[in-house]
Amino acid sequence: MLAALAVIWIGFHVWSGGSFITPRNLWNLSVQTAAVAIMATGMVLVIVSRNIDLSVGSMLAVIGMAMALLQAEILPDIIGFDHPATWIIALLAGIAMGAVLGGFQGFIVAYVGVPSFIVTLGGLLVWRGAAWAMASGRTIAPMDSTFQLLGGGARGTIGGGWSWVVGIVACVGIVAMLANGRHQRRKFDFRMRPLWAEITLGVVGCGVVLGSIGYLNSYFLPPRLAAQRAEAEGLVIPPEGLEISFGLATPVLIVILVALVMTFIATRVRFGRYVFAIGGNPEAAELGGIKTKWTIVKTFAVMGVLVAIGAAVQVARLNAAVSGLGQLTELYVIAAAVIGGTSLAGGIGTIPGAMLGALVMQSLQSGMVLVGVDAPIQDIAVGLVLVVAVALDTLYRKKSTQ
Amino acid sequence: MTQETITRTPLVEMRDIRVAFGGVHAVDGVTIDLYPGEVVALVGGNGAGKTTLIKTLSGAHKCDSGEIYIRGEPVSIDTPRDAKDYAIETIYQTLALAENIDATSNMFLGRELRTRWRTLDDRAMEDAARRVMGRLNPKFQNFKVPVQSLSGGQRQSVAIARAVHFNAKILIMDEPTAALGPAETEQVNELIQQLKAEGIGIFLISHDIHDVFDLADRISVMLQGKLVGTVNKADVTKDEVLGMIIMGKQPGEATRAELDQLHE
Numbered sequence: 055m056l057a058a059l060a061v062i063w064i065g066f067h068v069w070s071g072g073s074f075i076t077p078r079n080l081w082n083l084s085v086q087t088a089a090v091a092i093m094a095t096g097m098v099l100v101i102v103s104r105n106i107d108l109s110v111g112s113m114l115a116v117i118g119m120a121m122a123l124l125q126a127e128i129l130p131d132i133i134g135f136d137h138p139a140t141w142i143i144a145l146l147a148g149i150a151m152g153a154v155l156g157g158f159q160g161f162i163v164a165y166v167g168v169p170s171f172i173v174t175l176g177g178l179l180v181w182r183g184a185a186w187a188m189a190s191g192r193t194i195a196p197m198d199s200t201f202q203l204l205g206g207g208a209r210g211t212i213g214g215g216w217s218w219v220v221g222i223v224a225c226v227g228i229v230a231m232l233a234n235g236r237h238q239r240r241k242f243d244f245r246m247r248p249l250w251a252e253i254t255l256g257v258v259g260c261g262v263v264l265g266s267i268g269y270l271n272s273y274f275l276p277p278r279l280a281a282q283r284a285e286a287e288g289l290v291i292p293p294e295g296l297e298i299s300f301g302l303a304t305p306v307l308i309v310i311l312v313a314l315v316m317t318f319i320a321t322r323v324r325f326g327r328y329v330f331a332i333g334g335n336p337e338a339a340e341l342g343g344i345k346t347k348w349t350i351v352k353t354f355a356v357m358g359v360l361v362a363i364g365a366a367v368q369v370a371r372l373n374a375a376v377s378g379l380g381q382l383t384e385l386y387v388i389a390a391a392v393i394g395g396t397s398l399a400g401g402i403g404t405i406p407g408a409m410l411g412a413l414v415m416q417s418l419q420s421g422m423v424l425v426g427v428d429a430p431i432q433d434i435a436v437g438l439v440l441v442v443a444v445a446l447d448t449l450y451r452k453k454s455t456q
Numbered sequence: 457m458t459q460e461t462i463t464r465t466p467l468v469e470m471r472d473i474r475v476a477f478g479g480v481h482a483v484d485g486v487t488i489d490l491y492p493g494e495v496v497a498l499v500g501g502n503g504a505g506k507t508t509l510i511k512t513l514s515g516a517h518k519c520d521s522g523e524i525y526i527r528g529e530p531v532s533i534d535t536p537r538d539a540k541d542y543a544i545e546t547i548y549q550t551l552a553l554a555e556n557i558d559a560t561s562n563m564f565l566g567r568e569l570r571t572r573w574r575t576l577d578d579r580a581m582e583d584a585a586r587r588v589m590g591r592l593n594p595k596f597q598n599f600k601v602p603v604q605s606l607s608g609g610q611r612q613s614v615a616i617a618r619a620v621h622f623n624a625k626i627l628i629m630d631e632p633t634a635a636l637g638p639a640e641t642e643q644v645n646e647l648i649q650q651l652k653a654e655g656i657g658i659f660l661i662s663h664d665i666h667d668v669f670d671l672a673d674r675i676s677v678m679l680q681g682k683l684v685g686t687v688n689k690a691d692v693t694k695d696e697v698l699g700m701i702i703m704g705k706q707p708g709e710a711t712r713a714e715l716d717q718l719h720e
Contacts, residue, residue: 242583322575324568327557331565334554341516341552342566343537401556 055410066421077273083420085206088305089364091412094390095316096360098408099353102333104400105170109177110361110387114380115185118365121148122194122375141201148362156358164347186377195374205370206303214271214299221267225260232256271299305367317405333400390415393443465528467492467657473522475508482508484681490657497672498661504678506661510628514546515539545624549631551615555604560585563618588621609640630661665697679704
C-alpha cells in the first residue's frame with residue numbers, strides 16, 4: 055500500500071514536472087483527503103460487520119444542510135449572529151443527528167432484518183431528497199466564522215509552532231506506546247522484541263512524523279496574507295520577506311483525532327472486538343453471548359457520527375451547504391476502505407489501512423487534476439485503479455494462505 | 457443436606473422438552489437427566505433431534521414447551537448468556553469460532569477480561585489462555601494468529617479450552633471427536649475422564665455409538681425427535697444400543713436375528 059502510494063506520488067511528480075511533491079500540494083492534499091478519510095474509518099467497521107453503507111454521501115448532504123441552516127438561519131435569531139457558541143451547537147447537533155440517522159438505519163438492518171444494501175440504498179435516495187427539501191434546493195451560506203475554521207483554509211490552521219508541538223506529542227506517544235508494550239510483555243513473561251528493534255521502530259516513527267511536519271511547515275502564507283497577519287499581530291516585516299507557516303490544517307487534526315479514537319475503538323474495547331467477531335462468524339458471536347443486533351446498530355450509529363464530522367469539514371471548507379453536497383462520496387469512502395485492505399466478505403480491515411486508502415484515492419485524483427487529465431478520463435482511471443488494487447490484494451492473499 | 461440427597465439431585469433435568477420447526481417436531485416430549493461426575497451419551501442417527509434438544513440447554517434455541525431444572529431448581533434459559541450463567545458450557549460441532557480473530561480472543565469471546573479502564577486486557581487474557589492450554593494441549597503455541605490458520609485439532613483445543621476455562625459444571629460436547637485423528641481423539645477422551653473425575657457432568661452427543669460407548673455411564677437414544685430410552689451402559693451391549701438407534705426397539709425387544717441384520 056505504501057509502495058503504491060510512493061509510485062503514485064513519484065509518478066505524478068515526474069509527470070507534472072516537479073509540482074506534486076511540494077509542501078503546497080501535499081498540504082492541499084491533506085485537507086482534501088480529510089472528509090473521506092474520516093468517514094472511511096467508520097466504513098471499515100460497517101464492512102467488517104458484513105454490512106455496507108451506501109447512504110453516507112446523501113447523509114453528508116442532509117446533515118451538512120441541517121448544520122448550515124442551524125447556524126445561518128435558526129441560531130442567529132435565538133442567540134444572535136456569530137455568537138461564540140454557534141459552531142459547537144451546530145457541530146453537536148450534527149453529530150447527534152448522524153448518530154440517530156445511522157442508528158435508525160442500523161436498527162432496520164439488525165432488528166427488522168432488511169439487508170443493509172437495501173436499507174442504505176433507500177437512505178441514499180431519502181436523505182438526498184430530504185437535503186433538498188430542507189431548503190427547497192437553496193444554497194445556504196455563509197457559515198459561522200468559528201465554524202469555518204473546521205474546514206481549514208488560511209485561517210483554519212494552527213501555524214508552524216503548534217504543528218511542531220503536535221509532532222512532538224505524537225513522538226512522545228510513539229515512545230510511550232513502545233515502552234508500555236514492552237513493560238506489559240515483561241510483566242506476563244512473554245517473548246520480547248530485541249531492544250535495538252524497539253529503538254529502531256521508535257526512531258523511524260518519530261522521524262517520519264517530524265519529517266512530515268517539517269516538510270508541511272515549509273508551506274508559507276502568501277506574502278499579502280502574511281503581511282496582514284503581521285500587521286494584526288504587530289510584527290515587523292523583515293526586509294527579506296516574512297515566512298509564516300500554514301502549519302497543520304484543522305481538518306488534518308480532526309483526522310488524526312478520529313484515527314486515534316477509531317483505532318482505539320476497533321482494537322482496544324469490546325465493541326470493536328465484537329464487530330470483528332460478527333464479521334468472522336455471526337453464529338459464533340451469537341453463541342458467545344454477544345448482543346449482535348445491538349452491536350450492528352451501534353456500528354451504523356458510529357458511521358453516522360463520522361459522516362456528521364465529515365459533513366462539518368466539507369460545509370466549513372465550502373463555507374456553504376448545497377443539496378448536491380457529497381454526491382458519489384459513498385463510493386469514494388467504500389473504495390478507500392476496500393483499497394485499504396477491508397474485505398467485503400467481512401471480518402477483515404484496519405483503520406490505518408482505510409485512511410491510507412483514502413490518501414491513495416485522493417492522490418490519484420489530485421494528481422490527475424494537476425497534470426490536466428480530463429474529468430471523464432479521471433473517472434476511468436480511478437475506477438480501474440480500484441479494481442486492479444483489489445485484484446492484486448486478492449491474489450496476494452490467495453498466495454499467502456496457500 | 458446429607459451426602460445422599462446431594463448425589464440424588466440431578467445436575468440437569470430436562471422434562472418433556474418439545475421443539476417444532478413449522479409442522480415438524482424436531483424434539484417431541486423428551487426427558488433426560490445428568491448427574492455430577494457422569495457422562496451421558498446422547499446418540500441417534502442424523503436428524504434424530506439430538507443437537508436441537510441440546511441447543512435448548514445451551515441457550516441457542518428456545519423450547520416450545522417443557523421444563524429445565526438445574527440442581528432441582530426450575531430455570532429458564534433463553535440466551536447463550538443465560539446458559540453460561542448456570543455454568544453450562546457447550547462445545548459445538550461447528551466449534552463456533554470466529555475464524556478471523558486469534559485463539560485467545562475466541563476463548564474469551566463475549567466474556568473478555570478488561571482493565572480498570574474498561575479496555576480489553578489482551579495480555580491478561582493471553583496469560584490465562586496459556587495457562588489453561590498448558591493443561592489441555594501443552595504443544596499449542598499459536599495464541600496470536602487467526603484461528604483460520606490452525607489445524608482441525610488445534611481449533612478443537614481452542615473450543616475445549618474455552619469451555620474448560622470458565623469452570624463449567626455442565627459440559628455439552630457435540631461430536632467432539634468427529635474432526636480429529638486417532639491421537640487427538642485419545643487426548644479428548646482422556647480429558648473427558650479427567651473432567652468427569654472433577655465432578656463435571658457431561659452430555660456427549662454422537663451419531664456413532666462406537667465413539668462414545670466406552671466413555672459413557674448412561675446412554676440416551678433418540679429417534680425421530682422422540683426418546684427411545686435411557687439405559688445404563690453396564691446393562692446393555694453395543695448391538696442392543698444399535699437396535700435402539702436404528703429400529704427404536706428396547707434392549708431385549710429385538711430378536712437376535714434382527715440384531716445380526718444390523719451388521720450386514
